[in-house]
Amino acid sequence: MPAIVLREGQTVFDAEYAVQPRQPDEIPVRVITAGICETDLQLIRGYMGFQGVLGHEFVGIAEAGRYAGQRVVGEINCSCGECEACHGGRGNHCPHRTVLGILDHDGAFADVVYVPEGNLHPVPRQISDDAAVFVEPLAAAFQIPAQVDLSWLKRATVLGDGRLGNLCAQVLRLQGCDVEVIGKHVEKLALIDALGIRTRMLKDVTLAPTADLVVDCTGSESGLETAMKLIRPRGTIVLKTTTAAPDSPNLAPLVIDEVTLVGSRCGPFPAAIEALAAGQVRVTPLISGRFPLSEGVEALRQAIERPHLKVLLDVN
Template structure:
């Protein structure tokens, strides 16, 4: 291992012991192996999946069976490198792409490494995440970021990547009419990306008035209250659901023009009833998304140029002793960042 300075033997990390119970523990600082880097974590965004693991101890088939460090939206600075990594990378600011695939399966070989069955993804059992002072990761999944990009923004390149991948699946571009359901962090970034792409209409639907106002500030050309307005009366090229709510999905599908696309981004019910006859007769393409692949270079450019404003999403900060506060649902908070 080559390091910039003496690396401590131990570090602090926030550990999910069981659903609803977090504990700050001392653990050994990991050492980077071949083709790995050691990163001093400066910022980690909190995500709905962190909330779900904290509250329920599971997401679908992913079950927390042993103490787990949450957090999969990290950024920091490289402080040491393992064998076969250029020592010149030490002191480099990086945003971490949190899922390292096997690189050998057919999905990896075709570029769809987000579908790799053997991916090791931060904070997905049994892999620990980044609510810690240090983490290691494969060197090519530590993406350099310019010095003028804030630590918070570097961390939020992960949810920006979710939004970019959703738009790739939706096939949106200049002149597109887009409907977004849900104005949480992902929905707001989906709206920002739509604006960057030159969408002519960006409609965002959310029942919370504060979130609707946030949508206006993040690129929406119009906002809808699904308790009073009827999203299905719109006529859009693409519908991106970032809510996971069945009523929102059904209303959004009804809004898609014949030949349009619908993309399920938000995690909701495991099963729902869909209007199959309408999907068939109107030739609507319906797909889901699972993480992302190859999005970081674009995300870095958008953040570095100011085309996408990630800092405006940050509504609070906590340290490792107060991670639980960040994982309690609060509509007034858009994105809380942990600073280890």
Template sequence: MLVVRNTADGIQVQDVVDPEGPGVRLDIASTGICGTDVAFVANGHQGFTYGHEFAGTVDGAAFVVEPSIYCGRCPECTAGHTQRCADPAHGTLGIFRDGGMAESVVVPEYTLLPLPAGLPVHDACLVEPAAVAWHGVRKSGLRPGERVVVVGGGSIALLAAAVARHLGFDVDLEARYEHQTSAAKRLGAGRPQGAYDVVIDAAGSSSGLARCAELAAAGARIIVLGVYNDTIGIPAAHSLIKELTYTNAMAYGRPGGVREFGQAADMLATRPEIAETVITHRFPLNAAAEAFRVARDRSAGAIKVVLEPPLCQRAP
């Protein structure tokens, strides 16, 4: 069985024994390359199969995998915050444990979500980042009449804009590259103008966070979706003078018993233009090294790059 792993020589496709153990065997149809995967390669993380954005089939039935591993019993889980599970075994498939950049993988049954009608399995790897975006927009507490802007042009940024539009809000987006701005326009987002009640940081950079504070109105809420490896420098002057509130948003959960992963899947099923816009490149699994190279170069037009095992590739 073919899998994608990082090595001392970079990303390689390796032939390993078929997966075993308790759980359900999923034949992979699509796996997205996340910015986290690209960063892990750059930082030299090895020893596991990459991929936490993936979907596939079990006996012909299509599923997407919610890759969060949680106990379901601790106070955080029972409150619906499964992403904050307190169990030592808590983690994410594809992050320091084997994930979905493979021909098949064994996953816990509770991670499987049947695909809603209208969402092709080859696009369903987008549910995971869409759920991250959904969680962030929900935590913003957007109210009717409020203005919202997204700072960033990657898949999370575009998906956050798509979520806001799906929920009935006008949204603007500021991105670095023209192809990202064009994608935002196709999803119904405008260009920033004026001040905003809610600003979503999906850039994950000090300059991006500074721009968030500049765009914020007095008393605004900034939702931090960007991933930072070091201490975040809060723009002090704007934050103090405007009395800004910063809220972190991580992954997704089940607030009020509602599975955010399922809400994101339903959105993608009803709005096929989202996947058509955000997924810009597809590669066979055995071209993983080239796929990672493309995903790494945002200036060349990539937004979401997807890997597909040879046996699961779609007909032209």
């Protein structure tokens, strides 16, 4: 079947790619629309050494199981269900897991993606296909309040004006934080301004330790270093950035200022779905390009080379 495949650092359109389920409980989901994520671009650069079908943000129609015939979205971590982590409710950190389109598991840039039934969530009628594609990254934004007590971290700075920075800013505002987004792109910051969230260009910011909470959504190896200059003593930095680059800053200031550093990844799908259904978060203004699956290689190239926010692939 048609798929966008990553092979040895090169993306290709394979019209006859053979996708097979990895486990007996996996459900075939016919993909309607999928979204290109910064992680996909990092995978192309060598992150995780992935080979196979890319894509982990999607909405589709379940073709079997309890949700057969319904629109669904899917959590990306496919855990074993048998180890200590899984029995302890930490399936996202199962040492035997595969990850859709990221680790040893073909993803959603294809006609069909196979997903464990327990990973699937039905999509309410009031959420459009385009909005449903954002459930996975929006859930990642909701992981911040799931991990961090925000009751005393009221002054929040989000670094990065891309799609994840935008979503994190909206979620933090829902939690009652006073949010500012710092970025490098006038047109992307304008979308955040339109939401009533304060923004500033990075070049205009004096890097001083005034924020209670800093969330790094830059997608850049320099993001943590900038965050360290903005966080006050005993504040909290949340890292959302993963890159293929190995360099890291001097971490001694984190020790000296007793800063809490939180790695933050996948999050709660029910919270994201509820927020979208209630209209509490705006996501469709982030869509800046769309292509048919057959032009997926070009879509990825444009996502890398042009200032896109969210590029969608229309599959079925």
